[in-house]
Amino acid sequence: MPHALYLLGIAAFAASGVLAAHRANMDPFGGFVLAFAASISGGTLRDLILDRHPLYWTRDWLLLLVIASVAAVTMLYLRRRTLPHRTLMVVDALGLAVVTVIGARAALDAHVTPVAVLILSVLTGVTGEVIRDVLCGEFPPLLLREEVYATAALAGATAYLLLHGAGAPDTLNTAASAGLVFALRLAAIFRDLHLPRLQRTTT
Template sequence: MSALAMLDYASVAVFALTGALAASRAQLDLVGFAFIACLTAVGGGTLRDLLLDRNPLFWIAQPSYIALAACAALLVFFTAHLFESRYRLLLWLDSIALAVAVPAGVSLALSQGQPAPIVMIMGMITGTFGGLMRDVVCNEVPLVLKQGELYVTAAFAGSAAAVLAQWLDLSTPISLMICAGTTWALRAGSMQFGWQLPVYKSRPPKQ
């Protein structure tokens, strides 16, 4: 199994868990769980593949990705009630999924010989759009837009770290590990320690 396939499988599994947890918070039925889990699991990768003209899409070429997401939904459907704070669990699982999905996007772009800006954009898209779709469909404020959250920033920094590592002539596996570590460290630091970028605050106009 290739490194890209391993990253895609890991990303699908963890993002599917977050989608199912969001479905549990919305009190959906089993079909709703599976739908949200699959949407979250393959959303970012689908957009990545479409933009990079990858044919067929990764989950069409290998339907086992959808089966994995559905199994994750089934697991959460019967176990979500065991967790005291499903939202907190969702946040931490989402941070792990982000740290896996961003390198998956970076890996595919690098394998196609894409220039640095496209590599970084593909990393961000793969990492963020599945969760964005999940939150919009479940009528939640998207994590990527929450004030003060390092989310897209973490994805961008991770992608940029991979590009820098490649420029320094490090191997692709090492570059992807640096990408994952940077992404997760920033996202986890934002949740645990309140790391954030400056937020725009409007001022009343001068008279």
């Protein structure tokens, strides 16, 4: 179950990378670069912090095959169809929801402190998006705008940690926590849910 779920999140991030490359008018090579960057950056950073070697994706040929396949299929689809403007954000929301929860599970398995679980979960979820946006020349990245993004990941990671501590079944915990992240992101996308901007004080 966790590996299949992780493949789903990775596939969503791979598609979001290609969609971002398409919007930035990149060539197919750029599409593949962004697909891989968006998909594996968060997990790579998490494993480096936890000193887990070898890195998870260096031994998982299926994961790499999924990324490449999803990237290729998405690029072929985009040659024939135009996707709605919000498609990138919705697909990215799915990836964020799944990968954040997987990050929480990996951090718990490493027996780190609760605060570290939250930090590693958020880093796992948002790092790929930051790198994708930077490579596309989007400044500031989505993470640093007022939209609910990292805060959605933090909410999901907190829910996962609390439910785990309460002894909830892992399947229920995973579904509820990922669902919370996804719902918050959809609210941000379609209902303009956002954090208040920093206001300049006047004297």
